[in-house]
Amino acid sequence: MDDASPIKSDAAEMTGAEIVITALKAQGVEVMFGYPGGAVLPIYDALFEEDSIRHVLVRHEQGAGHAAEGYARSTGKPGVALVTSGPGATNMVTPIADAMMDSIPMVVITGQVPSHLIGTDAFQECDTVGITRCCAKHNYLVTDVSELARTIHEAFHVATSGRPGPVVIDIPKDIQFASGPYHGPESVNRPTYKPATTPKPGRIAEAIALMAQAKRPVFYTGGGVINSGPEASKLLRDLQAATGFPVTSTLMGLGAFPASHPDWLGMLGMHGSYEANSAMHDCDLMICVGARFDDRVTGRIDAFSPGSKKIHIDIDPSSINKIVRADVPIIADCAAALQALLDTWKAGGHKPKALTGWKAEIDGWRARNCFGYAPDKNGIRPQYAVERLYELTKDRDAYITTEVGQHQMWAAQFYHFEEPNRWMTSGGLGTMGYGLPAAIGVQAAHKDALVIDIAGEASVQMVMQEMSTAVQHDLPIKVFILNNQWMGMVRQWQELLHGERYSHSYSEALPDFVGLAKAYGGHGIHCDDPAKLDAAIMEMIDTPKPVLFDCRVTAEENCLPMIPSGAAHNEMILGEIVGDEIGEAGKTLV
Amino acid sequence: MSDAPASAYDMSHADEAMERRTLAVMVDNEPGVLARVVGLFSARGYNIDSLTVAEVDDTRHRSRITIVTYGTPHMLEQIEAQLLRLVPVGRVVDITKSKRGVERELALVKVAGTGDKRVEALRIAEIFRANVIDTTNESFVFELTGASDKIDQFVALMKPLGLVELSRTGVLSIKRGKEKG
Numbered sequence: 001m002d003d004a005s006p007i008k009s010d011a012a013e014m015t016g017a018e019i020v021i022t023a024l025k026a027q028g029v030e031v032m033f034g035y036p037g038g039a040v041l042p043i044y045d046a047l048f049e050e051d052s053i054r055h056v057l058v059r060h061e062q063g064a065g066h067a068a069e070g071y072a073r074s075t076g077k078p079g080v081a082l083v084t085s086g087p088g089a090t091n092m093v094t095p096i097a098d099a100m101m102d103s104i105p106m107v108v109i110t111g112q113v114p115s116h117l118i119g120t121d122a123f124q125e126c127d128t129v130g131i132t133r134c135c136a137k138h139n140y141l142v143t144d145v146s147e148l149a150r151t152i153h154e155a156f157h158v159a160t161s162g163r164p165g166p167v168v169i170d171i172p173k174d175i176q177f178a179s180g181p182y183h184g185p186e187s188v189n190r191p192t193y194k195p196a197t198t199p200k201p202g203r204i205a206e207a208i209a210l211m212a213q214a215k216r217p218v219f220y221t222g223g224g225v226i227n228s229g230p231e232a233s234k235l236l237r238d239l240q241a242a243t244g245f246p247v248t249s250t251l252m253g254l255g256a257f258p259a260s261h262p263d264w265l266g267m268l269g270m271h272g273s274y275e276a277n278s279a280m281h282d283c284d285l286m287i288c289v290g291a292r293f294d295d296r297v298t299g300r301i302d303a304f305s306p307g308s309k310k311i312h313i314d315i316d317p318s319s320i321n322k323i324v325r326a327d328v329p330i331i332a333d334c335a336a337a338l339q340a341l342l343d344t345w346k347a348g349g350h351k352p353k354a355l356t357g358w359k360a361e362i363d364g365w366r367a368r369n370c371f372g373y374a375p376d377k378n379g380i381r382p383q384y385a386v387e388r389l390y391e392l393t394k395d396r397d398a399y400i401t402t403e404v405g406q407h408q409m410w411a412a413q414f415y416h417f418e419e420p421n422r423w424m425t426s427g428g429l430g431t432m433g434y435g436l437p438a439a440i441g442v443q444a445a446h447k448d449a450l451v452i453d454i455a456g457e458a459s460v461q462m463v464m465q466e467m468s469t470a471v472q473h474d475l476p477i478k479v480f481i482l483n484n485q486w487m488g489m490v491r492q493w494q495e496l497l498h499g500e501r502y503s504h505s506y507s508e509a510l511p512d513f514v515g516l517a518k519a520y521g522g523h524g525i526h527c528d529d530p531a532k533l534d535a536a537i538m539e540m541i542d543t544p545k546p547v548l549f550d551c552r553v554t555a556e557e558n559c560l561p562m563i564p565s566g567a568a569h570n571e572m573i574l575g576e577i578v579g580d581e582i583g584e585a586g587k588t589l590v
Numbered sequence: 591m592s593d594a595p596a597s598a599y600d601m602s603h604a605d606e607a608m609e610r611r612t613l614a615v616m617v618d619n620e621p622g623v624l625a626r627v628v629g630l631f632s633a634r635g636y637n638i639d640s641l642t643v644a645e646v647d648d649t650r651h652r653s654r655i656t657i658v659t660y661g662t663p664h665m666l667e668q669i670e671a672q673l674l675r676l677v678p679v680g681r682v683v684d685i686t687k688s689k690r691g692v693e694r695e696l697a698l699v700k701v702a703g704t705g706d707k708r709v710e711a712l713r714i715a716e717i718f719r720a721n722v723i724d725t726t727n728e729s730f731v732f733e734l735t736g737a738s739d740k741i742d743q744f745v746a747l748m749k750p751l752g753l754v755e756l757s758r759t760g761v762l763s764i765k766r767g768k769e770k771g
Contacts (some may be wrong), residue, residue: 318671
């Protein structure tokens with residue numbers, strides 16, 4: 001740098017594109033997912049000879065976004081995606097909304113047309129900040145190259161702190177070419193943004209008082225425990241051991257508490273376990289840790305856990321009292337709150353509670369064996385398929401992603417997790433097509449792991465082209481398709497709500513998945529015989545390249561148990577669907 | 591509680607009465623900040639009665655947005671919490687709840703008429719301490735400052751006297767006393 005420079009700064013001068021790469025490296029980014037185009041070519045040019053960041057080229061920008069989400073969920077680090085302006089940015093909207101709903105830290109860099117063309121309906125122009133404003137945690141349009149480095153560092157700070165979420169940085173092409181100063185992460189200065197993370201001692205004391213008196217307590221944990229980091233999962237286990245309270249979790253929170261633990265109730269909610277939902281309904285104290293009382297969890301809100309006091313731990317103050325009134329709100333990071341609860345519980349001389357009566361009642365519910373199904377010698381039942389997949393992979397270094405629908409719920413019911421960050425699914429937005437690219441993101445982060453997308457044949461076709469990405473980048477993901485030829489969950493709802501009028505939920509034409517796998521350069525497996533399933537799964541595991549596994553399952557299986565729309569936790573359908581379970585009000589709900 | 595709610599997920603808390611609130615929202619003055627605030631209200635189905643915005647600190651680039659909204663207490667609590675989720679939002683002050691707020695609005699009121707009506711309009715304007723900022727032989731433009739209901743009242747009186755057009759700023763507010771809001 002020229003000593004005579006009038007600018008009082010030791011900042012190095014570089015182009016905007018170089019600033020992007022330098023800032024990403026400073027943020028510890030090792031992998032990014034993207035797709036080039038006119039408005040990001042300068043950044044791609046700067047990436048050309050960059051060895052320290054691995055770029056995974058996807059086949060559709062949506063794939064880059066979900067891959068970044070899978071990467072983030074499995075590592076705890078922010079996922080990064082790079083796409084061009086216009087359609088590149090609009091194709092990214094679904095993953096951004098998905099990451100927002102599930103609080104996944106993600107930084108999305110989009111190219112924009114040059115500054116002087118903004119607003120002229122230029123080629124591949126769209127109002128990216130306008131479009132993503134309502135579905136991202138925050139977004140930026142960079143108008144001055146000297147602000148670029150600080151903006152990128154702030155984006156990472158915002159994406160990863162407080163309640164995590166996606167942040168979009170829209171960079172016009174001229175800014176990428178312009179020269180400006182590079183500033184490090186210390187340049188971030190945003191006094192208005194300071195999420196609270198430490199719990200108030202008074203609230204902790206109130207919570208402990210309720211916990212000490214509780215006769216029928218339950219922990220209701222969510223994705224916030226996973227987002228808080230491995231320490232939070234450990235502290236949850238410690239607090240459970242110190243109290244003896246049973247634990248249930250949302251779809252997003254699976255793995256924070258070990259499924260093999262005797263006090264594990266299974267997932268709660270619409271397709272959760274009978275014991276978890278019954279315990280939620282009948283408890284006298286609910287300790288909600290990093291969950292948000294989603295409608296899929298609560299069922300009918302005016303009949304939700306009528307007799308309980310509720311402690312609600314959440315890092316986002318807007319989650320408190322949003323759906324369910326909290327008796328003791330604790331605004332804090334989950335790990336900090338769990339640590340404070342654990343310390344205060346122990347300091348008060350409290351011991352683990354036997355809760356004999358409560359646990360006997362829970363055992364009674366458990367004895368209903370709500371996930372039980374009859375074995376079938378003639379066809380593979382989807383439950384059986386996931387059960388065998390679990391048995392054959394549980395002792396391996398396995399990561400599971402899913403698409404959205406029946407298969408997702410069967411995966412949540414029949415695949416069991418001992419550790420956090422092993423389960424990647426689209427919970428809030430419910431994005432069909434999430435699982436395959438998410439598996440690519442997971443595999444990119446965990447080279448030697450066994451990464452399986454438990455898929456449905458309908459969902460996976462929304463993103464099938466990403467098989468090509470997996471092959472190109474040597475990412476040996478396993479796509480385990482529960483193929484029932486239906487959009488299974490749509491079919492189930494049509495059976496339940498629309499008098500078995502199966503309007504457009506049957507795929508009249510399906511590809512030959514084995515042939516398709518070969519066409520992409522992967523490996524295809526077909527199985528429709530329960531007797532041959534184990535061998536076929538082993539073949540999948542042992543294949544060192546991407547696999548499409550066409551697992552033909554019994555076609556008209558319903559996903560049970562189920563809390564019908566508009567019903568309460570104690571009104572679960574356990575056995576067969578009769579057809580009159582859902583009232584007129586319930587039918588109007590999603 | 592009725593046997594059959596309109597929706598099992600009904601969060602409207604319809605049994606709670608609606609309240610009107612004036613919120614002062616302190617934000618970083620940066621591109622798009624107003625769109626974020628307004629977008630939040632429309633996306634979540636909140637109401638805006640009036641909204642004013644201007645930069646109030648040109649060294650730190652802070653703007654003050656004053657929003658008059660209404661909703662149930664539950665909804666109002668959510669509005670405040672949701673506003674604070676926005677990265678550029680620093681503080682939200684509920685001026686109404688503090689009970690120490692003063693609120694003012696400015697209106698420009700065009701009234702056209704001749705003869706008795708014209709005299710009467712000018713007489714009422716004097717009572718309301720409105721200024722005449724433009725006049726022709728057949729019209730006045732009045733400038734009036736006050737609480738919103740005072741302006742409402744003035745406008746109601748001007749209607750039969752030849753009210754042509756009305757322009758209002760929306761509510762501005764600040765807390766009484768020496769402390770910062």
